[in-house]
Amino acid sequence: EPEVTQTPSHQVTQMGQEVILRCVPISNHLYFYWYRQILGQKVEFLVSFYNNEISEKSEIFDDQFSVERPDGSNFTLKIRSTKLEDSAMYFCASTKGPGYTGELFFGEGSRLTVL
Amino acid sequence: DQQVKQNSPSLSVQEGRISILNCDYTNSMFDYFLWYKKYPAEGPTFLISISSIKDKNEDGRFTVFLNKSAKHLSLHIVPSQPGDSAVYFCAASEGGTASKLTFGTGTRLQVTL
Numbered sequence: 001e002p003e004v005t006q007t008p009s010h011q012v013t014q015m016g017q018e019v020i021l022r023c024v025p026i027s028n029h030l031y032f033y034w035y036r037q038i039l040g041q042k043v044e045f046l047v048s049f050y051n052n053e054i055s056e057k058s059e060i061f062d063d064q065f066s067v068e069r070p071d072g073s074n075f076t077l078k079i080r081s082t083k084l085e086d087s088a089m090y091f092c093a094s095t096k097g098p099g100y101t102g103e104l105f106f107g108e109g110s111r112l113t114v115l
Numbered sequence: 116d117q118q119v120k121q122n123s124p125s126l127s128v129q130e131g132r133i134s135i136l137n138c139d140y141t142n143s144m145f146d147y148f149l150w151y152k153k154y155p156a157e158g159p160t161f162l163i164s165i166s167s168i169k170d171k172n173e174d175g176r177f178t179v180f181l182n183k184s185a186k187h188l189s190l191h192i193v194p195s196q197p198g199d200s201a202v203y204f205c206a207a208s209e210g211g212t213a214s215k216l217t218f219g220t221g222t223r224l225q226v227t228l
Contacts, residue, residue: 004158033215043159043204045215056215091158103149104216106158 002026004107006092012113013082021077021110023092032075033093033104034067036060043091049075082114118142119207121219128226134192136222138205141186145207149216150179150190153202162203163190195226 005024013019025032034046047057049067066078075094079086089109120139128134136150146167151159165172165179165188172179178191192199205219 035216042220043206043216043218045217048215058215093158103161103164105161106151108156108158 002105004092004094004105006090006107006110008110009108010111010113012115015084015114016081019079019082019086019112021079021090021092021112023075023077023107024073025075025092025094026105027073028096029094029105030097031055031095032067032069033095034077035091035093035106036088037091037109038085038088046077046090079112082112084114087112087114118145119205119217119219121203121205121222123222124220125223125225128195128224130197130226130228131194134190134195134199134224134226136190136192136203136205136224138188138190138219139186140188140207142207142209142217143186144209145217146210147208147214148179148181148188149206149208150177151204151206151218152199153204153221159204192224195224197226197228200224200226 007022032049035043037043045058047061048055064080068076089111091109092107093104095104118141149164150162152162153159163174163177163179165181170181181188202221202223204221206216208214208216
């Protein structure tokens, strides 16, 4: 069964360092997303990406965050200068396209710990 | 910004009985609702969805009911099985699944033997 894969599964970094989280969405999917979940809180939308550009972003997704699809398979989330409050589980997701019958497929997540 | 609320943080049900998980929303623009199941250290897994043009959708042991006037939806699991023990998230979107999802805080379901 096709799945969304994410690397690394866990990353520990010092405050102020840059972090790149990587995702390989399902191959025939066209819409890509990043969500995050701070420990004990709800899953929150960060950004959606379609046709090589951001289609929507949340207030959380400020100038410290960026996304990129550098080739035909990878989708990355970069945090330029990490803060303590960026510690969370980051989930990549993908879907084929708009409509009311599909669903979002999530990866297993990348846990980011900022010290 | 509590547009989607799950007021019960946890629920314990005996195996074989019905589990009912509830979700309320405040944004009347939401037109598509989903339930996700999540195990620890894994990503959310899609369970079932419902469009606002319907009031019920069924898939095997899982049924979702939507009451638009009350802005309330519920997930029924019958019969409950120990493998159903997980955190269940309600989510909603405006404009189908290609739009961003707004999640509730989750309900931890424990199915006991």
